[in-house]
Amino acid sequence: xxxxxxxxxxxxxxxxxxxxxxxxxxxxxxxxxxxxxxxxxxxxxxxxxxxxxxxxxxxxxxxxxxxxxxxxxxxxxxxxxxxxxxxxxxxxxxxxxxxxxxx
Amino acid sequence: xxxxxxxxxxxxxxxxxxxxxxxxxxxxxxxxxxxxxxxxxxxxxxxxxxxxxxxxxxxxxxxxxxxxxxxxxxxxxxxxxxxxxxxxxxxxxxxxxxxxxxxxxxxxxxxxxxxxxxxxxxxxxxxxxxxxxxxxxxxxxxxxxxxxxxxxxxxxxxxxxxxxxxxxxxxxxxxxxxxxxxxxxxxxxxxxxxxxxxxxxxxxxxxxxxxxxxxxxxxxxxxxxxxxxxxxxxxxxxxxxxxxxxxxxxxxxxxxxxxxxxxxxxxxxxxxxxxxxxxxxxxxxxxxxxxxxxxxxxxxxxxxxxxxxxxxxxxxx
Numbered sequence: 001x002x003x004x005x006x007x008x009x010x011x012x013x014x015x016x017x018x019x020x021x022x023x024x025x026x027x028x029x030x031x032x033x034x035x036x037x038x039x040x041x042x043x044x045x046x047x048x049x050x051x052x053x054x055x056x057x058x059x060x061x062x063x064x065x066x067x068x069x070x071x072x073x074x075x076x077x078x079x080x081x082x083x084x085x086x087x088x089x090x091x092x093x094x095x096x097x098x099x100x101x102x103x
Numbered sequence: 104x105x106x107x108x109x110x111x112x113x114x115x116x117x118x119x120x121x122x123x124x125x126x127x128x129x130x131x132x133x134x135x136x137x138x139x140x141x142x143x144x145x146x147x148x149x150x151x152x153x154x155x156x157x158x159x160x161x162x163x164x165x166x167x168x169x170x171x172x173x174x175x176x177x178x179x180x181x182x183x184x185x186x187x188x189x190x191x192x193x194x195x196x197x198x199x200x201x202x203x204x205x206x207x208x209x210x211x212x213x214x215x216x217x218x219x220x221x222x223x224x225x226x227x228x229x230x231x232x233x234x235x236x237x238x239x240x241x242x243x244x245x246x247x248x249x250x251x252x253x254x255x256x257x258x259x260x261x262x263x264x265x266x267x268x269x270x271x272x273x274x275x276x277x278x279x280x281x282x283x284x285x286x287x288x289x290x291x292x293x294x295x296x297x298x299x300x301x302x303x304x305x306x307x308x309x310x311x312x313x314x315x316x317x318x319x320x321x322x323x324x325x326x327x328x329x330x331x332x333x334x335x336x337x338x339x340x341x342x343x344x345x346x347x348x349x350x351x352x353x354x355x356x357x358x359x360x361x362x363x364x365x366x367x368x369x370x371x372x373x374x375x376x377x378x379x380x381x382x383x384x385x386x387x388x389x390x391x392x393x394x395x396x397x398x399x400x401x402x403x404x405x406x407x408x409x410x411x412x413x414x415x416x417x418x419x420x
Binding site: 067070 | 214
């Protein structure tokens with residue numbers, strides 16, 4: 001199961017893209033309540049959004065963004081059937097990608 | 104406080120002096136001379152205590168669950184005449200229009216979807232003996248039937264308990280009630296029951312069921328904690344009014360939307376977690392999830408909300 005969920009909606013000839021990503025987004029300064037040790041940092045560093053293969057947004061994310069981040073963009077234009085691909089890479093080298101077709 | 108008492112009083116019959124005379128009279132019937140002496144020949148305080156005792160014995164006869172339910176709903180009809188029964192499934196968003204708008208926006212892309220998917224995966228994962236949850240729950244949409252009275256176990260069985268009973272019967276370790284796996288399973292089962300009206304029954308052939316219901320009701324109206332609030336203080340007496348910036352919800356339908364993703368928690372959690380939080384908020388000692396008190400309370404509240412569609416999982420502030 002992908003960690004990325006994407007929804008799109010056509011609004012007055014534009015396309016609203018919304019995405020919800022399941023990710024712990026640990027910034028490295030939280031302590032484990034039981035062991036009292038620091039929880040190692042684990043957060044998304046780069047998020048990219050492509051529209052029909054062309055990159056439309058690159059987000060350099062830091063540790064300050066909250067758990068399970070949610071983003072919404074408004075894409076000018078966009079047609080039903082266009083492909084939206086969102087992928088992320090985190091500081092531990094994990095990555096995920098999800099494809100969505102505008103309806 | 105006055106309102107609270109008035110509400111309670113309206114649930115029983117009212118005219119006290121008439122009642123005292125009636126009870127005096129009734130106490131005298133079986134042994135006319137002796138009782139007359141017992142009642143009339145005693146000082147007032149003793150008469151009153153006799154009356155009180157007989158009143159306490161008579162109390163359960165006064166309000167059957169059906170009557171409780173009618174009185175409970177009548178109160179909310181007076182406060183919120185614009186609401187239909189099904190509207191109560193949306194909790195405070197049925198009465199708070201501004202919060203409703205932002206809630207509807209969240210519901211377009213709800214944060215609890217992951218929980219449903221995880222729950223579905225867990226539900227379809229085989230136990231070590233090769234059987235599935237479906238072996239215990241052949242029909243998935245069952246959240247509307249819980250909490251249930253179990254005659255064999257002699258206690259109220261909530262859906263979470265039923266899940267663990269299923270696991271134990273298949274020789275699997277029980278799941279902790281507050282952890283993600285249990286909540287995700289509840290989310291999936293609640294999702295598959297969406298829209299089904301709650302129908303909780305109190306079996307007539309088992310007096311223990313009635314007693315569990317009465318205990319739940321007593322817990323609901325019992326003032327406790329440093330603030331000395333009962334559940335009714337906020338959710339009956341002050342329902343629809345403001346508590347700082349928040350509008351207090353009606354108790355009707357309180358059990359229909361669980362588990363819930365609360366923005367305050369930042370994750371999905373169970374009804375009993377919310378119960379415990381309520382107790383903390385009135386500065387009372389919180390009880391553990393699935394404790395007898397909470398299960399009885401859920402039994403009482405679900406019975407009050409019979410007929411309201413299941414709307415879980417949901418999002419709340």
